[in-house]
Amino acid sequence: MILVSTEVVHGRTITETLGLVRGSAVRAQHVGRDVMAKLKNLVGGELDEYTKLVAEAREQALDRMTAEARARGANAVVGVRFTSSEVTDGAAEVLAYGTAVRLG
Amino acid sequence: MSERAPTRDELLAMAYVDDELERGAREEFERRLAAEPVLRREVSALRRLEVLARSAAPPEIEDHEWAALARDPAQRGTLAAGWILAVLGLCGLAGYGLYALGASVAPLVVKLFLGAFLLGGTALFLAVLRARLRILPHDPYRDVQR
Numbered sequence: 001m002i003l004v005s006t007e008v009v010h011g012r013t014i015t016e017t018l019g020l021v022r023g024s025a026v027r028a029q030h031v032g033r034d035v036m037a038k039l040k041n042l043v044g045g046e047l048d049e050y051t052k053l054v055a056e057a058r059e060q061a062l063d064r065m066t067a068e069a070r071a072r073g074a075n076a077v078v079g080v081r082f083t084s085s086e087v088t089d090g091a092a093e094v095l096a097y098g099t100a101v102r103l104g
Numbered sequence: 105m106s107e108r109a110p111t112r113d114e115l116l117a118m119a120y121v122d123d124e125l126e127r128g129a130r131e132e133f134e135r136r137l138a139a140e141p142v143l144r145r146e147v148s149a150l151r152r153l154e155v156l157a158r159s160a161a162p163p164e165i166e167d168h169e170w171a172a173l174a175r176d177p178a179q180r181g182t183l184a185a186g187w188i189l190a191v192l193g194l195c196g197l198a199g200y201g202l203y204a205l206g207a208s209v210a211p212l213v214v215k216l217f218l219g220a221f222l223l224g225g226t227a228l229f230l231a232v233l234r235a236r237l238r239i240l241p242h243d244p245y246r247d248v249q250r
Contacts, residue, residue, distance in 0.1 A: 032187075
C-alpha cells in the first residue's frame, strides 16, 4: 500500500478512484504519565508523554485508514492528510484521511 | 534474535500481516486466529514490529541524554520515592476519609449512598482496568515513541 500526501504517485497512473477513506483514533495515557506531564509543565521542555500519545494515535489512525483502503481494493492512498482535535482532556484524537485509488 | 528458520505458522503470520495471503487462505487463517492464542500473539508481535518500523525516527541529539537520565540512580530513586510517598499519602487520605465518614454524624442514608458510589466507582474502574490488561498484549501501538 502506497501512501502519499501528493495528488499523484510519480511514475504511476491512477486507473480507478475508489473514494475517500479515513481512520481515526482517540487514545489516552494512564494517570501516572499524565501526572508527570503536568509536573513537566512547571519546568518546560518537551512533554514526551504527550509526544508518545499523539504518535500512538497517529499510527493507529493511519492503520485504520489503510485497512479501509485495502477493503475497497485500493493499492494506494493519495492526498493523505492528518488532522487532530481535542475530544477530552488528556486524550489525543487524530484523523487520517485521503483518497483510495488503484494504480496501474 | 533467533537464528532458527521460521515455522510454517510464523511464515503464514508474516504473510497475513503483510496482506499477502489469497482470500481463501486469509479466511482460513482468520478462523485459526480466532481459536489459537499463540497465533494471535505472533500476529500481535508482528504488527508491533510493523508499526515500530514505520514510526522509527532517527535518534535525536538529546536521546542519549534522556537514556542516561533514565539510568541515573539519583533520578530513579527520586522518582520511585516520589511515587511511593504520593500513593501512600493518597491511600492514607482515602482511608482517613472513609473512617471520618463512618464516625461522623451524617445520616445513615448518606453513608449508604456514598458507600454505593465508591463501590460502583471501584467496580467500574476494575472493569476498565481488566479490559485494558486484556487488550494490552495485542496493542501494537504501545511501543511507539514519537
